[in-house]
Amino acid sequence: MNFDLALATAVAGIVSGAYYSLLGLAIALIYRTTAVANFAQGELGTLSTFLLVLYISRLPMPPLLQLILAIAIAAGISSLAYITLLRAQRGGDALNLTVRTLALYTLVHSVTLYFWGANEPYTAKGLFSAGNVDIAGFKLAYDQMGTLAIAGSLGLGLFILFRFTRVGLAMRSVAMNAEVASLLGIDVNRIALVVWLIAGAIGALVAMLIAPVSFLGTDLMQPYILKAFTAAVLGGLTSFPGVVVGGLLLGLIESFGSTWISIHLREPFTFVILLLVLLFRPAGLFARDHAGRV
Amino acid sequence: MSSPLLNLQDISMHFGGVIALDGVNLSVDQGHIHGLIGPNGAGKTTLLNVICRIVAPQSGTLNYRSQDLLSARTDQLPSLGISRTFQNLALIDDASVLDNVLIGLHAHRPGGLIDELVMIRRGRHHEREAREVAMAALEPVGLVPHAQTPTSRLSYGQRKMVELARAWVGQPRLLLLDEPTAGLNSNEIAHLRDTILRVRKSIGMTILVITHHVEFLVGMADEVTVLDLGKTIATGTPDNVRQDPRVIEAYIGTAT
Amino acid sequence: MSTGKLLAKIPTRVRWVLMAFGLLLMAGMLSGDYPRYVLTLWMIYSLSAIGLNIVLGFGKIYSLGHGGFMLVGAYGTAVALNHFHWPASVAVAAAGVLATLVGILIGLPAIRLKHFSLAIVTFAFGITLFQLVKSTPYTGGPQGMFLDVNQLQAIWKGRLLWLVALLLCLTGLGISYSVMISRTGRALRMIAANETVARSFGIGVTFHKLAAFGLAAMLGAVSGGMHALITGVVAPETFSPDLSILIFAAVMIGGQGRLLGPVLGAAFVVAIPELTQGARALSLMIYAVLFLTVVTLFPKGLLGMIEAGVRRVAGETTAPPKTVAADNTREAP
Numbered sequence: 014m015n016f017d018l019a020l021a022t023a024v025a026g027i028v029s030g031a032y033y034s035l036l037g038l039a040i041a042l043i044y045r046t047t048a049v050a051n052f053a054q055g056e057l058g059t060l061s062t063f064l065l066v067l068y069i070s071r072l073p074m075p076p077l078l079q080l081i082l083a084i085a086i087a088a089g090i091s092s093l094a095y096i097t098l099l100r101a102q103r104g105g106d107a108l109n110l111t112v113r114t115l116a117l118y119t120l121v122h123s124v125t126l127y128f129w130g131a132n133e134p135y136t137a138k139g140l141f142s143a144g145n146v147d148i149a150g151f152k153l154a155y156d157q158m159g160t161l162a163i164a165g166s167l168g169l170g171l172f173i174l175f176r177f178t179r180v181g182l183a184m185r186s187v188a189m190n191a192e193v194a195s196l197l198g199i200d201v202n203r204i205a206l207v208v209w210l211i212a213g214a215i216g217a218l219v220a221m222l223i224a225p226v227s228f229l230g231t232d233l234m235q236p237y238i239l240k241a242f243t244a245a246v247l248g249g250l251t252s253f254p255g256v257v258v259g260g261l262l263l264g265l266i267e268s269f270g271s272t273w274i275s276i277h278l279r280e281p282f283t284f285v286i287l288l289l290v291l292l293f294r295p296a297g298l299f300a301r302d303h304a305g306r307v
Numbered sequence: 308m309s310s311p312l313l314n315l316q317d318i319s320m321h322f323g324g325v326i327a328l329d330g331v332n333l334s335v336d337q338g339h340i341h342g343l344i345g346p347n348g349a350g351k352t353t354l355l356n357v358i359c360r361i362v363a364p365q366s367g368t369l370n371y372r373s374q375d376l377l378s379a380r381t382d383q384l385p386s387l388g389i390s391r392t393f394q395n396l397a398l399i400d401d402a403s404v405l406d407n408v409l410i411g412l413h414a415h416r417p418g419g420l421i422d423e424l425v426m427i428r429r430g431r432h433h434e435r436e437a438r439e440v441a442m443a444a445l446e447p448v449g450l451v452p453h454a455q456t457p458t459s460r461l462s463y464g465q466r467k468m469v470e471l472a473r474a475w476v477g478q479p480r481l482l483l484l485d486e487p488t489a490g491l492n493s494n495e496i497a498h499l500r501d502t503i504l505r506v507r508k509s510i511g512m513t514i515l516v517i518t519h520h521v522e523f524l525v526g527m528a529d530e531v532t533v534l535d536l537g538k539t540i541a542t543g544t545p546d547n548v549r550q551d552p553r554v555i556e557a558y559i560g561t562a563t
Numbered sequence: 564m565s566t567g568k569l570l571a572k573i574p575t576r577v578r579w580v581l582m583a584f585g586l587l588l589m590a591g592m593l594s595g596d597y598p599r600y601v602l603t604l605w606m607i608y609s610l611s612a613i614g615l616n617i618v619l620g621f622g623k624i625y626s627l628g629h630g631g632f633m634l635v636g637a638y639g640t641a642v643a644l645n646h647f648h649w650p651a652s653v654a655v656a657a658a659g660v661l662a663t664l665v666g667i668l669i670g671l672p673a674i675r676l677k678h679f680s681l682a683i684v685t686f687a688f689g690i691t692l693f694q695l696v697k698s699t700p701y702t703g704g705p706q707g708m709f710l711d712v713n714q715l716q717a718i719w720k721g722r723l724l725w726l727v728a729l730l731l732c733l734t735g736l737g738i739s740y741s742v743m744i745s746r747t748g749r750a751l752r753m754i755a756a757n758e759t760v761a762r763s764f765g766i767g768v769t770f771h772k773l774a775a776f777g778l779a780a781m782l783g784a785v786s787g788g789m790h791a792l793i794t795g796v797v798a799p800e801t802f803s804p805d806l807s808i809l810i811f812a813a814v815m816i817g818g819q820g821r822l823l824g825p826v827l828g829a830a831f832v833v834a835i836p837e838l839t840q841g842a843r844a845l846s847l848m849i850y851a852v853l854f855l856t857v858v859t860l861f862p863k864g865l866l867g868m869i870e871a872g873v874r875r876v877a878g879e880t881t882a883p884p885k886t887v888a889a890d891n892t893r894e895a896p
Contacts, residue, residue: 050679098859105862107678108623112815112858115808120851127844239686246680280694284687288672291684295675359763385765397760399752401820410753413746414765420747420774434745473764 020151022272023265028157029240030264031164034257035219036241037248038171039212041256044245045188046201046208048107049099052114054241055234056121057094057213058220061087063129065221066137066229084217091213092206100202125231134228137221160222167218168257171211175253184208189251240267243287249297259298310373312337312513313358313481318367320353320537327353328364329537335481335530340507340514342524342545345534346557351517352394354534355483358515359384359391371481385414388480392470392487394517398458404469405454408441411473444476447502464495468502475506484516488523496520500527521549533557577740580823584733591725599725600793605833606728607789612813612825613735614782617742618775619811620820623755625678628669628685630806631692632780635662636787638696641708641797646701651715655788659781666780670773689807697799707798710791724793731789732826735782739822742778751775783810816857818864827865831857 036054043051065083072079098113105113129135145152175181186194187204195201220234227233240263248259263283270282290298313335320328327350335341343351356362358369360381369376371387379387390411398407416437445451448468458466467487475482487503488496500523507514518524524531524545531548533541535557541548548554591602615629639658643649649657672684696702716724742748750771753761758768791797809832817828835853839846861868 044679050682098855102859102862105858108619108625108819109815109858109862112812113855115812116851116855116858120848120855123847123851127848130844239683239690242679242683243687246683250679278694280687281691284684284691287687288684291672291676291680295677295680297680361759361763381759381762382765382767384763391763393760397757399749399756402749402752406749406752409746409749410761410764410766413750413753416746430745437746 017151018272022268024153024157026265026268027261028160028264029268030244030261031161031168032219032223032237032260033240033244033263034260035164035167035215036237037244037256037260038168038253039215040241041245041248041250041253042184042188042208043212044250046184046191047095047099047110047205048191049110049114050242051212052111052238053094053118053121054212054216055220055238056118056125057087057091058216058218059231059233060090060121060125061217062137062220062224062229062233063125063135066135066224067129070138080221083221084214087217088210088213091216092210095206095209100205122231130231134230137224137229139225156226163218163222167215171253180204180207240283243283247287247290247298249294249299252297252299255297255299262298310370311335312372313515314368314370315354315358316368316370318354318357318364318369320350320357320362320364326537328357331367331534331537331539332542333532333539335513335515337513338511339529340503340516340527342521342528342531343515343517343534344519344521344524344531344548346519348536349534350537351534352485355391355485355515355517358483359389385477385479389483390474390477390479390481391483392467392474392485394485394489396466396470398466398469398473400459401457403455404445404450404458404461404472405438405441407458407469408444408472408476409437411444411476412437412440415477441472441476444472447506448472463490464492467491467499471499471502475510475512478510479512482512482514484514484518486517486519488518488520496523499523503527521545525549580736581733584729588726588729591729592722596720599721601833601837603721603725603728603793604790605829606725606732607786607793608810608813608829608833609732609826610728610735610789611783611786611810612817612829613732613739614779614786615810616814616819616821616825617739617751617782618779619814620824621742621748621755622751622772622775624673624772624775625682626669626673626685626776626779627682627807627811628687628689628692628804629779629783629810630802630804630808631669631685631689632662632666632783633787633790633806633810634689634692634696634802635665635780636784636789637791637797637802638702638708638787639784640788640791641710642702644710644712645708651712651792655785655792658788659784662780662784662787663777666776666778666783667773669780670776673772673776674769686804686807689804693799693803696802703797705799707796707801710795710797712792712795715792716795721793724789728789728793731785736822736826738778738782739825743822747771747774812854816854816864818866821864821866824864824866831865 040051040054043049043054061083064086065079069079069083070076074082094117098117099110139156145154146158173181175185183194183199183204184207186197186199187201191201216234219237223237224233241260244260244263245256246259247263248255248257250256266286267279267283271279274282311334313333315331315333318328318331319326331350331354333341333343333354343354345351353362357364358376360376360379363377371389376387384390399410416433442451442454445454448471450465450468450472453461453465458469461469467490471484471487474484487499491499503514504527506512516524516528528545530542531545532539533548533551533554540553540557541551543551587602591599594602611629611633614632615626618624618626636655636658639661640651640654643654643657644651669685669688673681676684697705702708718724742751750761750766753764753766754768754771762768787802790801813828813832814825815828816831817826818824831853835850836846839849842849857865857868861871863870
């Protein structure tokens with residue numbers, strides 16, 4: 014493989030890895046604070062992207078505001094889902110709560126299918142202009158750069174949030190041990206709500222970045238959700254930076270896998286890597302050890 | 308003098324930077340009831356976990372019936388005749404009392420997956436036998452009428468009794484009790500002491516009891532070992548230990 | 564032992580179930596061809612859900628690749644029929660055995676992985692099998708394979724397959740019941756409650772987990788094989804990861820860890836789409852809303868919902884009261 018191809022493959026891998034990382038972060042956040050594996054993580058993003066492309070973009074608003082509105086709607090629906098489905102009815106165990114998100118996924122999917130399924134796929138206008146930038150003979154597309162820039166800033170923003178703000182600290186405490194956190198005076202319910210809000214926003218933003226590249230269809234996020242879960246697991250659910258690294262690694266492995274081996278065997282190849290990692294580190298690459306309590 | 312049934316020498320155990328056990332010595336003679344007391348965080352449950360091979364100590368020797376126990380695995384304990392209860396009751400919540408007690412017989416009854424699936428006569432016979440033994444174990448703790456009740460519907464005291472029944476239904480040689488009095492009222496504690504003494508008489512087991520309730524051990528325990536911050540600070544009869552100034556100091560603020 | 568005495572030994576609850584299935588059998592025999600076809604599918608999905616219930620309901624093991632076992636069963640049957648020309652029943656049985664081995668293989672990660680990670684791995688397994696049969700010419704590639712089972716389907720206009728499906732479902736229930744009341748079932752539930760504690764009672768965690776997976780795989784594979792025989796075709800899209808999610812939903816909706824839960828759940832996932840077919844595009848939405856409502860308001864599933872309803876009608880309050888200790892003064896735990 015010559016250098017140019019390797020570099021192009023690597024860049025493609027990092028870009029898709031960025032998606033996996035962000036989504037994986039959203040999933041890990043929700044899992045750690047509310048003990049729920051959120052199956053609906055991607056669908057809400059698809060929904061808000063449809064709203065953006067088909068309706069909001071026709072409103073007389075500057076594009077940036079349109080984007081923010083769409084993201085806000087996703088965040089709002091996400092929090093609403095948390096309040097009505099999870100908080101209001103606490104009867105079930107973790108498995109039951111997870112199944113509720115599965116049902117939510119089915120519902121949102123059915124809604125997007127009902128309204129927009131017939132005429133798909135749609136094209137979404139890119140957030141960045143077409144064209145490439147030439148860096149020492151290597152062509153980097155504007156939208157790849159833009160995606161990495163946005164993903165990077167989002168990642169940085171989350172990092173700052175977790176490390177340097179009180180809310181972020183509260184979120185990390187709840188993620189480590191919700192019971193102890195509430196004993197320390199943290200309003201776990203409020204934090205959970207914030208987490209679902211942020212996760213909804215992340216999902217929407219990622220969907221909006223992906224839509225212009227693939228076509229906008231009702232199964233826009235489907236390939237990404239499993240990869241996002243995988244990124245979360247690879248990184249070790251307890252370590253947020255770990256999830257980011259896990260996602261990037263996954264993107265790279267996938268990219269090189271499909272170039273080197275075959276695009277059809279991409280899924281099995283990734284699966285084998287995942288299995289090998291978990292074989293040696295069952296708790297993920299970066300997890301801190303958590304012994305079971307007796 | 309015959310060697311002790313259970314003998315721990317110089318057991319040290321640390322988790323990362325936290326020293327849980329520091330050169331602990333403990334010796335339990337056959338047929339005795341031995342108390343292990345100490346304030347919270349003294350390392351009592353950790354010691355029990357070491358004996359049960361749930362954790363491995365960094366140094367020290369652990370002998371059971373004069374043989375090294377450190378090389379044993381947790382799932383080998385029942386066949387060695389060691390059984391225990393857990394501080395945070397580890398029962399199957401939505402299963403019946405009887406089913407929970409039957410867990411205690413798992414290692415003591417043969418069973419084959421095929422036998423059970425096809426429910427042939429041999430499988431049914433084994434199952435019936437096991438149920439009879441389990442029901443008998445419910446008698447001393449007074450739970451026979453609740454045999455089919457899901458344990459989630461019992462009171463805390465009753466669930467503790469289910470744990471106990473599960474622990475001794477297999478007629479263990481060595482019984483380890485982790486805070487059996489926690490959460491019980493004084494009537495239940497008295498009842499518990501009677502039950503333990505009665506069952507001990509019929510089975511002839513040796514008992515190691517962790518408790519922070521010194522009064523419980525008076526009139527019951529033959530010896531008591533006191534642990535504080537991972538170290539053994541006293542050993543002796545309950546009365547001696549109760550009056551030991553070092554023990555009193557360790558317990559300052561804890562009235563019993 | 565005379566038949567009368569044998570019948571008298573059957574517990575009351577079992578009698579009710581047998582009676583219900585007897586009536587069901589009659590209904591299927593007397594109904595039109597299409598309703599019978601739907602009922603047959605219901606029995607098949609029930610069998611699969613019963614298998615998953617052993618792993619997911621009893622063992623609380625997050626297995627999200629159950630569709631993969633059905634795939635092995637279906638494709639195994641198809642290959643045995645088309646390429647080896649084995650008779651149908653032998654084909655299905657062989658596929659079942661193959662799947663059991665696969666199940667044990669898939670169970671291996673379950674020994675060390677928990678919840679989330681295990682869910683991903685099992686789901687990835689389902690995807691992998693799906694991609695594999697989709698891209699292999701031997702298994703018919705993306706189009707799949709047609710099975711030459713027209714004669715089988717034509718017998719009594721599908722009544723033979725209906726009878727077989729119902730009997731298989733009953734057998735599955737029988738196996739599930741045996742597991743529930745046996746030492747193995749108790750061990751599985753203890754492992755689900757606390758693995759370390761289970762070990763301390765001599766329970767072999769590895770053995771029981773693998774046994775659960777093996778059993779689930781076998782039932783799933785027989786279900787898949789029957790599906791192939793009934794529909795006459797195996798196609799990758801039928802056994803996509805969505806199928807795993809469907810059976811998973813069926814177990815949870817019906818009432819996980821209960822004997823009849825899977826049968827109820829399978830009824831739900833088969834019946835609702837059938838009943839709402841007229842509403843076309845709304846059909847999926849109606850299904851989703853009902854799905855969401857059931858799992859949110861009734862964490863114990865449809866079975867729990869029915870039981871609560873029966874209790875309410877019988878005059879009790881929502882749940883039987885806890886027993887109370889005689890003396891209420893307590894020491895702090």
